[in-house]
Amino acid sequence: MGSNKALLPLQGIPVIERLVRELDTVVGRVIIAGGNQPEAYSYLGKEIFSDVYPGSGPLAGLHAGLTAAETPWSLAVACDMPFASREVFEWLVERVRTAEKSSGPEAIIPVVQGRVQPLLAAYRRNVLPGLEKELQAGSLKMTRWTEGLHAEYADGAEIAAATGLPLEQIPFNMNRPDDYRQALDWLDRDHKGNA
Template identity: 35%
Template sequence: MTIINESKRLNVTGVILAGGKSSRMGMNKALLPIHGNETIQRLRNELLILTDRLIIVTNETESYKFLKQPLIHDNYENKGPLAGIQAGLAASNTEWNFITACDMPFLTYQVVEVLLTRAGKLPYKQVIVPQIGKKKQPLSALYHTSSLPFITDCLMKNKLKVSEVLTGLDYEIITEQDFLKAGLNAGTVERNFFNMNSREDYERVKRYVNKNYR
């Protein structure tokens, strides 16, 4: 799977959620350096392989101007990641949108490619969501803009848990086996959905990167 030139770029918007207080980490996870690049910069670079449509959702725009990408605010303040999803979908001009949290240091464009391939083979769906083991990954999933009204309604009703909102949408699950069949190996799949929640997680990421990306 190699999408590296303009003729193969896909009609999808990448949306990186750069909000959150990072209370467990004690610092801004998005800006943690890993092998010379901030975590969010690594994500940006990976998604730009796939598409030139990229949005950063943040209420701290000064911190992310260096990314040279469109920066937008939440439309509903202090409503958590669901507000970021809503803002990204509202600002997008494509039907499909890959939405991801900013603390996914190993995420690769191949994951998005697998999700988009499945979306193209299915009847109407609003979300294509990975499930690794028993855990769904709604913060690294493909959202159709048709999900926007329902998500907005949930925000207005203060129903904010993304996993619960997902159950009200017409969604399709992509399993680990689906990724393996698409050509990703098990280690790559596991790393793709690793997110850094603590300083211990960050140290693990640094050790892995320093060992494998010299």
């Protein structure tokens, strides 16, 4: 992208701030994990935890967040997913509540249009030892690690139906300038549609 994706503005608000606002309505504690520029996020007033395994990508960020968490389950969302919303987080929390009533899964991971979304998911804290082994072995592929979990894979269409959100926006992330322009276009269209 050429710049910090988390700080890209959408309707005047940085993506990470949008995510924090949405999470604040659903969870008791929001942690910013894996921030390699903690000073950039300090204005949000949230705890920021650096990677224990710097330079090891999203797995290291998830590891930092789960290590800092004090609850049996945590929601995880990438900082470049501008449409991850309160509705999606509430849906995941409800699935966690169901999972807690049984020995259940170690993770709840959406699958949207055939693609696994491990960076918009819920994880039990007990996945940490296996996650640490992956990082120590230098295996950094998120989907390879999640394949070894006892995971519940949730159908993205079910999430879209339950939340009223467009299916293509639920897992949308911004990796390239074209992705950012697409997010701006969608928001502009939605804004005009609601005006």
